[in-house]
Amino acid sequence: MSVRTAVVGLGWAGRELWLPRLVEHADFDVVAVVDPAPTARAALDVAPGVPVHPTVDALTPAAVDLAVVAVPNHLHAEVSAGLLGKGVSVFLEKPVCLTSGEADTLAAAERAGGATLLAGSAAPHRADVGALARLVPELGRIRHVDLAWVRARGIPRAGGWFTQRSKAGGGVLFDLGWHLLDTLASLLGPARFTQVVGVTSDDFVGADAWGAAWRQDEAAAGGTGDVEDTARGFFVRDDGVSVSLRASWASHAARDVSRIQVVGSAGTAELRCTFGFSPNRLPHAELTLTREGTTTSVAVPDEPIGSEYGRQLDGLAALLADPGRRGRAIGEARTTVRVIEDFYASARSTHRQTPVLVHQ
Missing domain, CATH: 3.40.50.720 (NAD(P)-binding Rossmann-like Domain)
Structure with a gap:
């Protein structure tokens, strides 16, 4: 039915x-x-x-x-x-x-x-992220994860709600950063964060030349953005895994690149691809596994852009029918929004010399 x-x-x-x-x-x-x-x-x-x-x-x-x-x-x-x-x-x-x-x-x-x-x-439902997830058990004890989604030019239209803190909550950290944090949880399982340090910058958000040409966002007349276009942070999870994160709507890079590197005691896996819909993307996803000085390429399924959104829907009806799902999404979201809150608190307190201790 x-x-x-x-x-x-x-x-x-x-x-x-x-x-x-x-x-x-x-x-x-x-x-x-x-x-x-x-x-x-x-x-x-x-x-x-x-x-x-x-x-x-x-x-x-x-x-x-x-x-x-x-x-x-x-x-x-x-x-x-x-x-x-x-x-x-x-x-x-x-x-x-x-x-x-x-x-x-x-x-x-x-x-x-x-x-x-x-x-x-969407990002955790990508086929290439799934291929990376299948490598994680081979990496031994996971020690560190490096997460990055860096666009060359990809700021939502200036003055639109995406670039207004009162309507978006924040900038790129809420937009691209949430995808990265959800991908982390899909790879390693959910965990709380015991330490959070973050910095933000807004070098590009007010310039039309750095906008996302492929999006059809409505611009507000005379509007300007008051959010960050770049967020860089370092976290420690309660399972001891360290995490570095960079999310950028704009940069001096030539292409839009997403990168996930998972470092373990028995090897390192790295995925380079392009999340989202930008046409300024890597032609193919690249997945590698490195052990004892030897790096090998791992086959990655090739799929049309946006397939991850359809894949979400494939399992949605079953999740809806499962009473055990009630409360789970909110619990996971609470963990994510807390680390974002602590990230912004750290960014506002640049004079602080020690990490922000977060919710226990």
């Missing part, structure tokens, strides 16, 4: 990522679309005949099994909590929440409505 699904939000993610994939997927039946903007609703041509509503008030447990929420970051918790509280389950792509307080709100709504929150993060 198909999952009766509503798409909430017809911005870039709802319009380009989720709606067409849901319409094509056998497990889902798109029964409603929600967006308050008449222009956005008028542009709907992927799902002809599907009812379009200006608010989520029309979505009820009697009519909808799942709401795919694709609204700006600052509305994630508000919209999702409202749906969960009245019994409608929600699939919400990262970032699930912007603060620990919002995580508490979502948890309370999930309990009150008896619904389930499912969280999405």
Whole structure:
């Protein structure tokens, strides 16, 4: 039986990522679309005949099994909590929440409505990341992970909500950094962070020349960004693994490159590829395994750009039917948002000479 699904939000993610994939997927039946903007609703041509509503008030447990929420970051918790509280389950792509307080709100709504929150993060569902994950057991005791997603030019349109702290929560750390942290958890399992040090910079965010040309974000007239375009950090997990992270919307690099290196007592595995949809990408993913001075290439599946989003949907119906999933997404999101909060606290306190001790 198909999952009766509503798409909430017809911005870039709802319009380009989720709606067409849901319409094509056998497990889902798109029964409603929600967006308050008449222009956005008028542009709907992927799902002809599907009812379009200006608010989520029309979505009820009697009519909808799942709401795919694709609204700006600052509305994630508000919209999702409202749906969960009245019994409608929600699939919400990262970032699930912007603060620990919002995580508490979502948890309370999930309990009150008896619904389930499912969280999405595309990068862990990539085939090349899956190939890297299969190497991890061969690496012995994991000691360190290096995470990076560095774009050459890829800042969302200046003045749009992505570059406004009040609406996005932050900059590239909430955007690309959340993907990297979710990928880390998918490779090593979830863990808390006992130490966090971070710095941010905004050298490019105000210049149009460094924008993401492939995105069709709406710009605010005369708007400027007040978030970071680059975040660099060093963390220690409670299992003793150290982690370095760099996320950059723009840089002086020639191509957009994502890199994950996992260092263990028995070897080092490294994946170089390009996450996301940028056309300025590496032609092929490269995965290597290094042991005792010898580096060998490991075969990596080649797949169309964006396949990871469809792969998320392949398992979503089963997760929705599993009562054991309730509460899990919020618990994982709480860990991620806490490390981001502590990262920003460290970045604001550049005079501090010792790492920020985080939530125990």
